[in-house]
Amino acid sequence: MVFSLADAISHAQSSARAVLEGPDINRALIRISHEILERTKGAQDIVLLGIPTRGVHLAHRLAAHIRQFEGRSVPVGSLDVTMYRDDLRLRPARALGRTELPADGIDGKIVVLVDDVLYSGRTVRSALDALNDLGRPQAVQLAALVDRGHRELPIRPDYVGKNLPTSKSEIVKVYLEENDGRDAVLLLKEDEK
Amino acid sequence: MKRHLISAADLSRDDALLILDTADELAKISERSIKKLPTLRGRTVVNLFFEDSTRTRISFEAAAKRLSADVINFSAKGSSVSKGESLKDTALTLEAMGADAVVIRHGASGAPHRLATWVRGSVVNAGDGTHEHPTQALLDAFTMRRRLGSLDGRKITIVGDVLHSRVARSNVLLLSTLGAEVTLVAPPTLFPVSVDSWPCQISYDLDAVLPKSDVVMMLRVQRERMNAAFFPTEREYSRRYGLDRDRVARMPDEAIVMHPGPMNRGMEIAAEVADSPRSTIVEQVANGVTTRMAVLYLLLGGADLGGEIQ
Numbered sequence: 001m002v003f004s005l006a007d008a009i010s011h012a013q014s015s016a017r018a019v020l021e022g023p024d025i026n027r028a029l030i031r032i033s034h035e036i037l038e039r040t041k042g043a044q045d046i047v048l049l050g051i052p053t054r055g056v057h058l059a060h061r062l063a064a065h066i067r068q069f070e071g072r073s074v075p076v077g078s079l080d081v082t083m084y085r086d087d088l089r090l091r092p093a094r095a096l097g098r099t100e101l102p103a104d105g106i107d108g109k110i111v112v113l114v115d116d117v118l119y120s121g122r123t124v125r126s127a128l129d130a131l132n133d134l135g136r137p138q139a140v141q142l143a144a145l146v147d148r149g150h151r152e153l154p155i156r157p158d159y160v161g162k163n164l165p166t167s168k169s170e171i172v173k174v175y176l177e178e179n180d181g182r183d184a185v186l187l188l189k190e191d192e193k
Numbered sequence: 194m195k196r197h198l199i200s201a202a203d204l205s206r207d208d209a210l211l212i213l214d215t216a217d218e219l220a221k222i223s224e225r226s227i228k229k230l231p232t233l234r235g236r237t238v239v240n241l242f243f244e245d246s247t248r249t250r251i252s253f254e255a256a257a258k259r260l261s262a263d264v265i266n267f268s269a270k271g272s273s274v275s276k277g278e279s280l281k282d283t284a285l286t287l288e289a290m291g292a293d294a295v296v297i298r299h300g301a302s303g304a305p306h307r308l309a310t311w312v313r314g315s316v317v318n319a320g321d322g323t324h325e326h327p328t329q330a331l332l333d334a335f336t337m338r339r340r341l342g343s344l345d346g347r348k349i350t351i352v353g354d355v356l357h358s359r360v361a362r363s364n365v366l367l368l369s370t371l372g373a374e375v376t377l378v379a380p381p382t383l384f385p386v387s388v389d390s391w392p393c394q395i396s397y398d399l400d401a402v403l404p405k406s407d408v409v410m411m412l413r414v415q416r417e418r419m420n421a422a423f424f425p426t427e428r429e430y431s432r433r434y435g436l437d438r439d440r441v442a443r444m445p446d447e448a449i450v451m452h453p454g455p456m457n458r459g460m461e462i463a464a465e466v467a468d469s470p471r472s473t474i475v476e477q478v479a480n481g482v483t484t485r486m487a488v489l490y491l492l493l494g495g496a497d498l499g500g501e502i503q
Binding site: 080083084088089090091092093094095096097098099129133134 | 194211214215218219221225227229230231232490491492493494495496497
């Protein structure tokens with residue numbers, strides 16, 4: 001599913017529904033930042049780990065908000081889960097994303113995994129396996145910008161930007177300024193992909 | 194990418210960059226305390242070595258194990274090959290055991306190519322005769338990229354026994370694909386006949402080329418393959434084509450010295466040069482594991498590409 005910006009805009013103009021626009025995404029992230037601060041008692045000992053590509057941008061945005069509210073910078077990293085996926089054999093080998101852990105590592109920390117869309121839960125399962133090889137966090141939590149349902153594993157998010165009831169034939173596409181030049185979450189019908 | 198890796202010429206620029214980028218990510222694994230990924234769990238890699246090898250065989254074995262593949266080592270000594278079994282029968286045996294990849298080193302040029310027509314799995318050439326050694330070229334390119342950044346327009350000089358070197362041929366093909374300018378330097382007797390058709394320059398004068406080189410790669414003088422007098426004496430070869438301290442001083446400050454190993458210290462490379470900080474010889478070995486992990490992952494990690502036995 002690779003979309004160019006031009007595609008995205010033409011979709012947006014035709015029939016695809018924009019579920020969240022830029023300001024909505026921003027408000028959702030601000031709320032999640034506050035929830036993280038609340039749930040982790042002031043974000044002591046937390047590490048935000050984004051799942052490439054867009055989860056990493058979201059993790060950086062959350063860290064920026066937390067810095068703004070509390071004046072403290074929380075470590076941010078990225079966690080590529082490609083080598084741990086359970087569907088590797090279904091497609092040709094794919095390029096790897098970047099894994100970068102903060103200098104202090106994740107041992108004893110509260111790791112907040114950040115992803116753009118939570119769907120089957122399989123990516124999160126891969127991420128949990130990957131974490132297992134990298135250290136032993138005190139706890140792992142999950143933040144997702146959009147939860148579209150249809151879980152195939154017993155996994156639930158701790159922080160959600162928007163719960164989005166979808167049908168399996170629909171496609172949720174997240175665009176972020178850093179990657180795609182604008183902020184939006186679109187809901188596309190199968191025939192529009 | 195193709196299903197096999199037999200020649201460096203099989204790789205397009207995009208393929209080669211994909212392997213090097215993947216290796217860049219995998220390099221971090223060797224710094225972790227748990228140096229293992231579950232990616233190739235349940236897949237079998239056979240190391241089929243008809244020629245002696247230390248670093249290449251160990252390197253492939255480590256690479257496969259770090260990706261959780263099962264590894265079967267096969268060396269010609271002590272196997273049915275010494276009873277006269279043919280390559281084809283050996284291949285059929287491996288096929289029956291269900292090898293997903295066969296890493297082969299063979300003294301005959303073209304053996305991996307033949308093998309690829311007999312087995313269903315991926316064939317990786319780990320050196321065939323005087324023909325090619327593509328994973329060595331990949332790890333060399335990876336090492337250069339880590340030290341120097343992009344290889345576009347870089348001037349790379351490969352010195353020594355080009356005639357018997359599979360490393361030289363694979364490097365010339367791969368490095369030119371990656372946009373580097375390669376110059377081969379050797380005595381006229383140690384160039385193969387077809388070298389004019391290779392995508393590189395040739396020279397007989399090492400001292401003239403050194404000041405313009407970003408990388409100087411020394412090749413081993415392969416006495417075991419030499420069936421004639423290619424140069425008068427070792428001493429004369431070493432004087433004209435050996436890399437000593439004085440020659441290193443003539444290289445640009447940032448330039449690096451490489452050698453695929455095993456070295457003849459004092460012959461093509463002086464011991465103090467081999468052990469200097471500008472030498473990447475030990476790094477090359479470490480990078481070999483990483484690069485071979487990238488190759489095995491990209492060949493075996495995805496969907497079965499549906500290979501048919503021809």
